[in-house]
Amino acid sequence: MTSFSVVCNNGILAKQRNLGIYSGELKSLRRYSDIRYTSFCFPSVGFYNCYTKPQCLLVCNNRVNRFLSSGKIGVPLLGFSVCYKSQHGLSCRSEIRSVIRGNSEDHENQLGKRGNGNLRRRFPLRLRPRLRLLSMRLRRVSLRSVLNDIRMFLRKNIRRVTLSTLISVALGFCYLFLKLTAMPSPKIVPYSDLITSLQSSSVTKVLLEEGSRRIYYNTNLKVLDTQLAEEKSPGNDPVENVVVTNSVENVVVTNSVENVVVTNPVENILVKDPVENVAWQFSTRKIDHDEKFLLSLMREKGITYSSAPQSPLMSMRSILITVISLWIPLTPLMWLLYRQLSAANSPAKRRRPNKQMVGFDDVEGVDAAKVELMEIVSCLQGAINYQKLGAKLPRGVLLVGPPGTGKTLLARAVAGEAGVPFFTVSASEFVELFVGRGAARIRDLFSAARKCSPAIIFIDELDAVGGKRGRSFNDERDQTLNQLLTEMDGFESDTKVVVIAATNRPEALDPALCRPGRFSRKVLVGEPDEEGRRKILAVHLRGVPLEEDTNLICDLVASLTPGFVGADLANIVNEAALLAARRGSEAVTREDIMEAIERAKFGINDRQLRPSTISKELGKLFPWMPSLMGRNDTKQVGLQGPLGYQTLS
Numbered sequence: 062m063t064s065f066s067v068v069c070n071n072g073i074l075a076k077q078r079n080l081g082i083y084s085g086e087l088k089s090l091r092r093y094s095d096i097r098y099t100s101f102c103f104p105s106v107g108f109y110n111c112y113t114k115p116q117c118l119l120v121c122n123n124r125v126n127r128f129l130s131s132g133k134i135g136v137p138l139l140g141f142s143v144c145y146k147s148q149h150g151l152s153c154r155s156e157i158r159s160v161i162r163g164n165s166e167d168h169e170n171q172l173g174k175r176g177n178g179n180l181r182r183r184f185p186l187r188l189r190p191r192l193r194l195l196s197m198r199l200r201r202v203s204l205r206s207v208l209n210d211i212r213m214f215l216r217k218n219i220r221r222v223t224l225s226t227l228i229s230v231a232l233g234f235c236y237l238f239l240k241l242t243a244m245p246s247p248k249i250v251p252y253s254d255l256i257t258s259l260q261s262s263s264v265t266k267v268l269l270e271e272g273s274r275r276i277y278y279n280t281n282l283k284v285l286d287t288q289l290a291e292e293k294s295p296g297n298d299p300v301e302n303v304v305v306t307n308s309v310e311n312v313v314v315t316n317s318v319e320n321v322v323v324t325n326p327v328e329n330i331l332v333k334d335p336v337e338n339v340a341w342q343f344s345t346r347k348i349d350h351d352e353k354f355l356l357s358l359m360r361e362k363g364i365t366y367s368s369a370p371q372s373p374l375m376s377m378r379s380i381l382i383t384v385i386s387l388w389i390p391l392t393p394l395m396w397l398l399y400r401q402l403s404a405a406n407s408p409a410k411r412r413r414p415n416k417q418m419v420g421f422d423d424v425e426g427v428d429a430a431k432v433e434l435m436e437i438v439s440c441l442q443g444a445i446n447y448q449k450l451g452a453k454l455p456r457g458v459l460l461v462g463p464p465g466t467g468k469t470l471l472a473r474a475v476a477g478e479a480g481v482p483f484f485t486v487s488a489s490e491f492v493e494l495f496v497g498r499g500a501a502r503i504r505d506l507f508s509a510a511r512k513c514s515p516a517i518i519f520i521d522e523l524d525a526v527g528g529k530r531g532r533s534f535n536d537e538r539d540q541t542l543n544q545l546l547t548e549m550d551g552f553e554s555d556t557k558v559v560v561i562a563a564t565n566r567p568e569a570l571d572p573a574l575c576r577p578g579r580f581s582r583k584v585l586v587g588e589p590d591e592e593g594r595r596k597i598l599a600v601h602l603r604g605v606p607l608e609e610d611t612n613l614i615c616d617l618v619a620s621l622t623p624g625f626v627g628a629d630l631a632n633i634v635n636e637a638a639l640l641a642a643r644r645g646s647e648a649v650t651r652e653d654i655m656e657a658i659e660r661a662k663f664g665i666n667d668r669q670l671r672p673s674t675i676s677k678e679l680g681k682l683f684p685w686m687p688s689l690m691g692r693n694d695t696k697q698v699g700l701q702g703p704l705g706y707q708t709l710s
């Protein structure tokens with residue numbers, strides 16, 4: 062009988078209406094430990110829990126039953142039966158009795174019928190939306206789209222699919238081979254057992270395996286396989302079933318030398334030699350320096366003994382097993398190594414000439430830096446004949462400046478204007494787990510650039526790898542830096558490869574990097590002035606529909622954003638466009654721009670301007686203000702006086 066839950070309504074409603082509790086039923090239930098029963102106050106958690114149990118009997122009064130059948134409950138009744146005590150005295154005892162008798166299946170059918178016969182209702186509530194979603198998706202799925210998806214997947218992952226198929230096929234073959242060549246292994250016994258058997262003349266044949274210390278032997282004592290014994294007579298002690306037969310009297314040997322078929326008159330069991338297709342009963346390991354004694358004993362007892370190499374099949378089997386058992390733990394390690402060392406992972410391979418071209422027109426507010434870099438572009442294009450005067454192309458240009466001032470953008474503009482392959486890499490990508498990998502990547506990068514010469518290599522955040530050497534115990538980083546230094550020295554004078562690097566912390570760089578011949582040209586990319594900001598804003602407002610004149614907006618924003626860099630201004634324009642889109646507007650208004658500036662300055666949730674923020678902003682606008690504000694702040698905070706003395710108040 063299956064376990065069955067009974068939920069009984071004996072709650073407030075029943076008490077209030079004095080309708081009585083089904084104490085009789087509950088008492089009878091208590092006698093059966095298999096039945097779980099609980100009571101509930103309708104509607105309650107206990108009642109709703111009933112939905113999650115497919116086998117649940119709800120015992121309730123007539124009023125509750127009417128309420129449930131009216132459908133007001135809001136959730137469909139699923140998988141439980143409602144039986145009630147009606148005015149005509151119908152009891153649910155019969156329901157419970159049928160359950161107790163084990164008619165659970167019939168009962169379930171009844172439950173199904175009473176619950177409107179809807180099979181879907183058998184699922185728990187929390188599963189239903191998921192099932193509905195799944196069925197909707199399944200309905201939408203067509204065979205053609207599935208085939209298309211599979212084809213796309215195969216096309217995308219052809220290498221992986223081929224590799225995994227090959228591995229699976231190889232493993233399948235291995236399994237098949239092992240299965241087909243499997244032989245019943247002989248029982249491994251101690252060496253002393255062999256000697257005892259020899260002395261008692263019960264050994265019939267011995268085989269000494271060449272190249273190993275294994276000895277196989279058969280005896281005329283018929284030791285049945287425990288399993289076999291159990292199969293033959295289940296429940297009996299296998300030891301008692303061991304039939305000992307005398308080889309001379311009871312065993313019929315059909316072919317004693319080549320095809321030893323020992324027929325036991327009682328059991329009719331065939332025993333075969335592994336080397337000559339015979340299974341051996343026992344195997345043991347030879348003990349060193351005991352061969353003489355063993356051989357003399359065998360000769361003395363007149364026992365047939367021979368030596369043979371391991372069969373090629375068995376050698377292959379053991380090799381295969383060794384290889385597989387070795388490779389299983391090694392595979393994850395090899396995979397990790399492959400990922401680390403794979404050439405496909407190297408930045409040199411991944412970097413390709415950037416398709417999204419940026420020109421010098423897209424970079425504004427950093428005119429001095431632009432002029433410097435334009436000169437390099439002219440050199441790369443051959444517009445300036447620097448070689449005529451014996452000059453060399455600068456090997457490295459270091460862009461230095463605060464974050465967001467457009468260093469990366471400038472480098473991209475150089476690539477776009479020069480029209481040469483551009484290899485961009487972040488210096489942190491050279492930081493590797495294995496010593497020497499970072500250096501190898503640098504080597505790969507430079508050799509790839511040399512092959513596509515003239516080319517530009519851009520290394521972003523150079524300080525990640527170009528920090529001063531000997532300051533830490535990170536050997537890998539020092540090696541990577543050494544390689545970078547070597548590569549920059551190694552350019553031939555006619556190799557047109559220019560390395561542009563960007564950093565926010567030039568002071569942290571190793572001096573060797575900045576010496577003439579390497580990053581000899583330092584270009585400062587500083588914060589733009591008002592005119593610069595205006596130009597940058599004009600660049601970013603190019604594709605943005607504005608309600609007012611662009612120049613007017615640019616002037617306004619530029620005057621309100623001192624200290625802002627290019628990235629900040631790009632962000633303001635983007636925020637304003639997003640705000641306008643949120644309103645559903647077709648164009649960006651002045652209000653959107655002002656709100657975007659406010660957000661950029663004070664943060665999105667900081668609508669209540671704090672005095673410190675206001676004073677900071679006012680200080681930027683009116684330089685003479687901070688001293689004034691500082692005095693006020695001091696009074697408020699009461700920590701330090703204007704001359705630096707600490708006040709006690």
Ligand SMILES: Nc1ncnc2c1ncn2[C@@H]1O[C@H](COP(=O)(O)OP(=O)(O)OP(=O)(O)O)[C@@H](O)[C@H]1O
Pocket residue numbers: 423424425426427462463464465466467468469470471563564565597600626627628629631
């Ligand atoms: N001078 C500029 N002219 C036009 N846009 C700019 C300028 N400076 C920055 N920007 C905008 O800011 C974005 C970020 O700039 P970029 O990545 O070049 O800054 P960065 O100086 O390299 O910063 P970091 O030092 O943090 O890497 C650019 O994609 C661009 O949209």
